[in-house]
Amino acid sequence: MKAHDGNPLTNFYQLGLDVLALCLFNGSYSATEVAEFFNHYKKNYYFGGQFSVDTGAMAVLALTCVNRSLTNEQIKADKNLKKIDELISFLVEKIMSEKKENGLIGNTFSTGVAMQALFVSSNYYNESEWDCQQTLDTILQEISQGVFNNPTAAAQILPPLMGRTYLDVEDCPYVSGLDTFNISNHVPESERSNSSSLIMVYYSVVINETYSINVTVPNGSVFLDVMKAARKKNETTFGFTMEQSSWGPYITSVQGLYANNNKRTYWELLSDGKALSQGVGSYVVHEEENLEIRWSTY
Ligand code: B12
Structure with a gap:
């Protein structure tokens, strides 16, 4: 990033995923550096001038994980770590400001990760600021119309529908059934319109x-x-x-x-x-x- 004007060659969403994985599975990372990167390069939360709800939400999940693993002594000793708290607060405010009238946050496909971020950051906003039930109702309606048929879209919305987030992911020593699990992008014929016209x-x-x-x-x-x-x-x-x-x-x-x-x-x-x-x-x-x-x- 330093060699490219602060721009990651992947993107900030992936930096969020990386930190989250390291944090959840006890990898080694420096919380001070995490605080620095996520704070210093705020332009990376934007694509073409527009705040990316997906990117901000993934950062909230990662930063919350890091924050929870810090001890009070660490925070007192390193003032950079206080910034994690401020940053979560800034991002939650940005995510909230992308709430639409029908309850979606950003767009249909960012809402799953945004809901996850809001689940883990409820200390940072008032209950009255977000009508979670309305968001859920709109999402369920979209699901019934086949909007989430894409497996990746489904993977991002499923945890909040079960009241869970990516922070609940645990290291599984043994996962059964994955070898026989067949993911298909195939859209049933009946869902396509009459293709004769x-x-x-x-x-x-x-x-x-x-x-x-x-x-x-x-x-x-x-x-x-x-x-x-x-x-x-x-x-x-x-x-x-x-x-x-x-x-x-x-x-x-x-x-x-x-x-x-x-x-x-x-x-x-x-x-x-x-x-x-x-x-x-x-x-x-x-x-x-x-x-x-x-x-x-x-
Ligand atoms: C970063 C990003 C981009 C970057 C990708 C380049 C880069 N250097 O990272 C940019 C800004 C270029 C981009 C473009 C687009 N994106 Co985009 N993007 C993302 C984001 C925030 C993160 C993706 C990621 O890194 N995932 C993690 C890695 C590990 O997974 P990955 O699969 O390897 O990631 C790659 C692909 O996802 C690919 N990619 C990114 N966007 C899209 C969109 C589509 C439709 C496809 C097929 C692939 C793709 O680029 C990633 C990096 O190589 C996601 C958010 C999300 N919730 O997933 C949206 C997201 C995937 N993008 C989306 C969309 C709609 C687009 C565009 C179609 C927007 C447009 N109107 O043009 C274009 C793609 C057009 C095309 N050329 O085919 C939607 C997809 C929704 C859907 N149901 O299909 C998402 C979910 C955002 C949203 N909430 O609307 N995107």
Whole structure:
């Protein structure tokens, strides 16, 4: 991070995960350094100027774990450690400020980690500030509509539904059944719309210039189907590459221009000018929608 203007080559969400794992499983780390990193580089809680609820929430989980393992003597001896407390308080306030009218915190997919963070930090806010039941009701409604079919999305929302958080994870000496546990991203046919009818959508690649095309795809298609249809018509302008990740396919390049962590560049997905909260493999497109993939920085 020090060699890259304070930017981690992974991201702060992963730094949170790392510290959490070290803390839960008695790894060796320096609490003073944790306090320093999470405090000093506050810009990393933001992507493109927008506070990342997922990132802040993961930091709250990690910092709470570290905080709980400190003794009062340690805190007295090292004034940096007091900062952990201040930082949790700052992050909880930011997370609270991202609460929406329907109870979601940030967006649908950050709400699971945000709920976990609020469960472990109840000393930092008043009961009246968060209607947990409302959040739960909205989430349950979304689940019934299949929004959490993605296994990674499910893994982030499941603990709070059971009243648990990642802090409850314990080192299991023996885990049974995992070898036969089969995770599939397959969406049942019945959940896709009637694919015999066709819809037309607008699709653009935006770098400095905008390259646009109209494509026709079966009703119920996802963003990726649109990209493939455009590529079929013009490989040079609409050619792209992707990588599989835990969330599904992640777009790595368009027109040969590759996303780069060192430069904090990526391909952003938008519909009618608004950033999407799902990836190309999940987002179902609609008739006459303006889809866009834009060269962006975070
Ligand atoms: C960091 C991050 C990013 C970074 C990734 C680059 C980097 N250097 O880290 C940036 C800012 C570039 C990014 C981009 C996007 N992201 Co993002 N991202 C995250 C975040 C905060 C942490 C991911 C992580 O590091 N996990 C831990 C590591 C260990 O797991 P991992 O699987 O190896 O992580 C990799 C993948 O997750 C991948 N990745 C990141 N975002 C996304 C999104 C999708 C759809 C896919 C397939 C992969 C992917 O990059 C990670 C680092 O290599 C998560 C939050 C969360 N709750 O998980 C959101 C999150 C995964 N992202 C999300 C979204 C929607 C996107 C975008 C589609 C946004 C957009 N409108 O363009 C784009 C991806 C577009 C594309 N090119 O395909 C959603 C996914 C929801 C869903 N149901 O699909 C999440 C959950 C945030 C949210 N609450 O909305 N993201």
